[in-house]
Amino acid sequence: MSADGAGLGARLRARDLSAAPATLNLLESTAPGDLEQASALLREVSPAALGGEAPGHVIGVTGPPGAGKSTLLSALLHSWREQRRSVAMLAVDPSSRQSGGSLLGDRARIEFDPTDREIFIRSTAAGERLGGLSWATRSAAQALAAAFDVVVIETVGVGQAETEIAEVADTVAVIVQPGGGDVLQFLKSGIMEIPDVLVVTKADLGQVAMSALRDVNASLRSLGKRSTRTVAVSSLPPPKGMDELVQGFAQHWLELNRDDRRELTERRLQGRRAAALTDFAVEHGERGLRALGGRRAILALLGKQDPGMDVPALVAALETGLSGCSQ
């Protein structure tokens, strides 16, 4: 028996936060029938159905293990709740590829009031897809943004995955700790997309953290990126930099929403198109891509679709083209 996707979507559209657990259960499911229900759910929260982009601010938070992400997220959660903003967090853990199983330990490190109905935290395994975001996580972020004020996607690692986070998050924050030289290397070599916010943790380390912050700023300048905000934070009491960070996220969100949400709409639209291309490629492989004339042609095709369409609808549109080709 499948869940009622359209019903869940309608509840999310009505900003019913209690629909979140069942939404995730459905979006994660690969059972027969659930895929259709999931598409129905996403259709209900598509820009077309919402009459515009979903109101929630989707923030991607990523960084190497041990950089202090969980502690930082606890503090952020606290700040947002003080502003009475509802928060959904999707914590993506690396899976054990040998057994397929995973240990999702992040939740234990995030402190929150369990009776607070406006907080939703879900841990998911990165799954079989190496490095990237799973379909479920990406779809969940898009769906939950209809109901929650803030949706956070937390991932581990620095490198390839960030590209995919940039496709779904409105704001990407990369967390580094003092001495985390890898991040600078990745930035310089172009492996990593330039984040919107760069956070240096463990500011309690004083000099070390400050010099790390200087290094980060210097490399960003050398890359010609002046728009990236850099913040040094410490979540150890007394916490430092948290207000500045929350402020930084809010500022970026404001910028995205200027001029009738121009930048946000564009960013999300590009994200959905890129996601549709990814999903199509996963489903139909190189052969499918060739049949439609390659990636550039497909992106052009996607560009002609209604901007209010959700990702499964875009994929379906491509598949229509595919069946046209084979005839």
Next chain:
Amino acid sequence: MRTYAGHSTAKASNELYRRNLEKGQTGLSVAFDLPTQTGYDADDELARGEVGKVGVPIAHRGDMAALMDGIPLGEMNTSMTINATAAWLLALYIVAAEEQGVGQEQLQGTTQNDIIKEFLARGTYAFPPAPSMRLIADMIAYTVEHVPKWNPINICSYHLQEAGATPVQEIAYAMSNAIAVLDAARERIERTPGGHGEELMEQVFGRISFFVNAGVRFVEEHAKLRAMSILWEELGRQRYGVRQERHLRFRYGVQVNSLGLTEAQPENNVQRIVLEALAVTLGRDARARAIQLPAWNEALGLPRPWDQQWSLRIQQVLAYETDILEYPDIFEGSKVMEALVAELLEGARAEMAVVSELGGAVEAVPYMKAALVDSHRERLRRIEAGEQVVVGQNRFTETEESPLTADAEGGILVVDPALEAEQIEALRRWRSERDQAAVDEALATLAAVARDESIGENLMGPTIAAARAGATTGEWAGTLREVFGSYRAPTGVGEAAAVSANGELSELRDEVSRLQEQLGRRPKILVGKPGLDGHSNGAEQIAVRARDAGMDVVYEGIRLTPAQIAASALQEGVHVIGLSILSGSHRELIPAVIDALNDAGVSAPVVVGGIIPEQDVAALREAGVAAVYTPKDFDITRIVRDIVALVGEGAERATVAASGVSANGSA
């Protein structure tokens, strides 16, 4: 000679202590309940079901006075198993002595006070690592001057072995831990104005004692202790410039291994305990100063006075009947012993170098924790595979019916659940009758000193003042939590390396994959520990094995409220929930968790593991628990297989429940 004791109330424990002293026991060893150990009052939500369970609840100086009533503190040697809140309990003890007219300079005893092993193995921490180390350093600096006969800290390698440490790990992590403590103490002493640093450091080093474990492989265990003596002396001379021989002696107390005690055929534990006692008494050069033996039925539940008497008598037979104490060191010149010691030393030094490389024991907690989880897993694997024999458990399991466990209670002591309500009532009375203004002022001073980042003033001063004013354990710890922040220790499970599947495990993986197709999602389990009990080894091993079997595992760690468990189960969409409790609070906590799950609309089945007496199993099943596992269920793969089967049985029900949530979840 003493037995670790305390339960129910201060008054009941006081009676027990007096009886034990009459029987020839020469000191006290106080067991505190978990709320006292973690700094919560009996009326705190987290204390529910835990009050008076694994020890005595001590909330204020009135409780301490009742606990020590009629016991001459000036003559007593009192060992307190207390860590995160050690400074507070020592303060209460000092005040109780004061009330008896005994000065603090006369007090003798030990506070366990080893926080790193709490992060690694025992789980009763209260504050983050840095301020915890500050409290320890402050206590050392205070006692060395004002309570000179007190051992302010007992470095515990005991719990590391319980958490799975190999002898090499036990030596290396205990020594690294000692280095972290001594370094912190040295810093504190150097900062103390008008100090005479070097001279005090000699004394500090001399006051540090160890609390070690002794397993049944008693030859190797004896070698371990010889190796520790050698390392300790080396450390004293080279790192801390200690010169006097008496300060360089490796002093240790011992509690023999509990990990190896079995629930199956528990009478066999008696001979295990005797052999383990030999490990720490055989050779004079590495002989224990104090021994505590566990009761034979510890794996079944809380031992009765008679069980503890048996343990005391074992020590008395060893000391007074055998000739063990009549000879000089009997291993002197033994090539076998020398080689064994050298091997352990080499391994320990290498491991200490790793810890030091990581920045010392405090910084290396995540590394050490993960290493322990791994060692423990290997130990269990060997037992499950029959490579390590445990008589009566995985070999020679056929048995006659035991007359020892045949009586109505099943051979254990049960704490009356009404005691918790009484303790809460008494606590509220205490609060209403004291001088509130004095308490407020004392706590404000404590907070101010704690906040002072220059760490100029010693925290012991305002702590003793707060004890005198009548503050409670929860208020003292709450004040410091406010300043220091709270903390969750690393679980070590995430780092545990994946194993390649052998026959049984790979069959299980196939089953999990099949189930995944049926459910549409990978089977997902929530593993956590409700209540204050921090013994997380069992939960960790279940979590890692379930992961190895291919499940998605949400590991929530220790100290969870029913509300937290219910919220997680709902939000995470788990198919099954595994709870572990070893403190005896399962009767209260498990039904509370099940109620919370029902309220949240979660229908996933619940399984429970821990020290659950046979007669409690039926009640738990009735409350809605699907399965109960106790220490006799040592085969973890089998437990995980049961859990997977349970998810399979409920697959249909889970689908229905999921859509049920979607239909009425907004209600």
